[in-house]
Amino acid sequence: MLLVPTPFGPRNASDLRYVGEATSRPDPDTATPEAWRDYLYLEHNPAGWMRETWYDRINRVYFQVERNTATNEFRNPTMPVTKHGKQA
């Protein structure tokens, strides 16, 4: 069992859905095809600390947390951020 410290308290990973590396989407109106490809497919895939996005199936929100992919330690879960940059 992987216990994930979410902003709403600890949750079993099976209550959550893994989304992947935390990235920011380029502006679709101005992004070059290369930038769009990078956003869609390319990954850093580090063996160590990584900021990642998870989906909480129970609260139905996305949030971010840092995890060490070599040891499965977690730190700094953050509350979801709205479209306008405010904490939800």
Next chain:
Amino acid sequence: MAGSPTALIRKTKAKLGGGPPRYSAAGLVRRGLSGDPWPRVWRDVDLKSSYDVVIIGGGVHGLATAYYLATNHGITNVAVLDKAYLGSGGSGRNTAIVRSNYLTPEGVAFYDRSLSLYNTMSTDLNLNVMFSERGHMTLAHTDGALRTMNWRAEVNKLQGINSSVITPAEVKKLAPSLDVGTDSRYPILGALYHPPGGTIRHDAVVWGYARGADHRGVEMHQKTEVLDILCEGGEGPDGKGAGGRVTGVRTSRGDISAPIVVNCTAGWASLISDMAGVKLPIHTRPLQAAVTEPVKVFLPTVVVSGSLHVYVSQTDRGELVFGASVDPFNNYNVGGSLEFTEELAGHVLELMPGISKMRLLRQWAGLCDMTPDYSPVMGTTPVDGFYVDVGWGTYGFKAGPVSGEAMAEAIATRQTPKIIAPFGLSRFASGALVGEKGAAAVGH
């Protein structure tokens, strides 16, 4: 296949002294009676300061590439580096299953070439790889899965692959231990049956390629970790990145200069490519596997169930080998858990209720380098001289021979062979993905 002209030529070459000292039944008896120790299979030599080709990763892919560079192209000033020991990664952790019943025409042609190389491997390498052509069965538990099986069967038949959809009654006849009743949670509606599929002793493949390559002059350096890849002329820091070229590698045992560096490191592929400033469409996830105590042979084929996230085969020793689907999040940690074992056991018992008294012997995991389309990433990169043979996800072992053959050709001729042209890194920019999820993934 064993009688094909190329196999005959190779056999003759080996007899004329082109291969390593040959193993034989007479030799086995002689050493058995005399108690003489067997000679070391490959040499332990000092690391040189320069090579024509440096291959990072001493698994099936790296060793096969080195072997075919030496045998097919005469390039023997080659070093294979591994941070641990040969076959310590995915090559010794996979479930040793081979098959060619993929979904896309590109995938089918590619994996079928690999299967034909596996067919003649024991002769070619003069080492018994214990290929057991026992047939491969992929169960369908839903209408959607059955539709994909029919699709795969038709693509396979068109390319001359022996593959067909069979009924639950035929499934029962092939593997009587399976529960084909209709009252289970996921009843078996049919299966894709692929008689040429089977299992191989994966360690023997590693040793066979290492022995063959060593005899032709290739050097294998174990416990030699690559710390950095040296580049010049690239757009990134230290001359790395697009537009540059490779000049060598920095290892835990010193610097090596080499105009060609090949990344065959599977689960660690992103970390190695990062050293050359090349970003890959890969995420690393462990795949868990387990094995039971040995019992008498009762499961004659390989059985795969996508819906139940499990595949099962029985080894020659009688153990049942179980593989699961990859973990649902990126991870370089190969530790197992009781939760995993419990889930796996539940799924296996759903298929074969009769084995509930069997005990698990051990459990392990290997790292899988997953790509978005479940096809590999092979060939050149934006850094000149830096080649990749990565993105092998859960299907790397079965592709080992053809990958080595094609990568060796790509390196020796500086032309991408047709058989791997669809798998280039540039397909992610052009959008020409090769979607194999329906045939490569267990859990989907």
